[in-house]
Amino acid sequence: MCAIPAPAFVNDHRDPPLQLVVDDHLRLLKRCLKRKDDLMIVGPRGCGKTTLATRITEELGYPTVVFHFGAILDVELALFGGMALRNGETLFIRGRFLDAICTPNCVIILDELNRAPTSVQSCMLSLMDFQHRIVVDQEAPERRIVERAPGVMFIATINLGAEYVGTEPLDAALLDRLKFIRLDYSKQEEQLLRSRGLPSREARKIVRMGHTIRKAYADGGIAETISTRGLVMVGDLIADGFSLKQAFEAVVAIFDPDGLAALNAILRAKS
Structure with missing residues (x-):
């Protein structure tokens, strides 16, 4: 396994924000990867949680x-497997999750873990505590106990908030087994937009609009906010010839007339 490089080396042409995000959190990531401590990355949608987890590993x-x-x-079929007919026999076919936890030094990323059913959280408890194993009832007797291989590490990501539908509360016992990285929107969004070919003046204007929209959302003035991912989408639309108003209206998920009026008031004030 290669050593973790200095921050300047951790870069990826596919995703320019990676370096900006990793620098702030490299020390804790380095420790968790070295000690194989399980980790959860928490933050608003579109701020780079999954990118941070996947690209650095x-x-x-x-x-x-x-x-x-x-x-x-x-979820349970995809993770753990299920019964299938093979050559006239009904056999249990393991899911990718069981294969992954049996792979030494594998990093398993559980993206949006709070969208998984509570049964998945329950199985994670025994994998993360001193037992480091789960029992798969459908397996053959000699294979029912699945051990967590040496070096296996879990990184979970979650979006927290009442606005995310289809999510489950996270078990306090599960949270007690994790370290946490709290991400916010990148402080280098203007640099990110410039890296996609936007002039500095346009990039500054888009980021300024984004900050104002986020503040209005936090204060209850509008019903939706905009992520770093959303600002990139706005920038791409403007680069393709759309106006600032058209770009933000196409990206910010506000649909009622009053909400659109509030959004447009922000855009006019900051233009």
């Missing part, structure tokens, strides 16, 4: 498996 050469709980229809 891939960059450093760790085998990495990602489970996006917001995109899995049958």
Whole structure:
């Protein structure tokens, strides 16, 4: 396994914000990766949580498996497996999760863990405590106990807030087994927009609008906010010839007339 490099080396042409996010949190990440301490990254949507988790582990050469709980229809089947017919026999086919926890030094990223059912949280408890194992009832007797391989580490990401539908409360016992990184929107959003070809003046204007929208959302003035990802989408629309008003209206998820009026008032005031 390669050593963790200095922050200046951790970069990725596919995702310019990576370096900006990693610098602030490299020390804790380095410790958790070295000691294989399980970790949770918490922050608003679109601020780089999953990017931070996946890109640094891939960059450093760790085998990495990602489970996006917001995109899995049958979570237990996808993770643990199920019965299937093979050559006339009904056999239990293991899911990717069981294969991953048996892979030494694998980093397992549990994206949007609070969208997983409580049964998944329960199984994570025994994997993260001193037992380091789970029992899979459908397996053959000699394979029912699945041990967590040496060096396996879990990184969970979550969006917290009442506005996220389909989420489950997180078990306090599970949270007690984790270290935490709290991400906020990058302080280098203007640099990110410039890296995508926008002139400095336009980039500053978009970021200023974003900050005002976030403040209005925090104060209860509007019903929606905008993420770093959203600002990038606005910048791309403006680069393609759309006006500032058209770009923000296309990205900020506000649909009622009063909300749109409030958004447009912000845009006019900051233009």
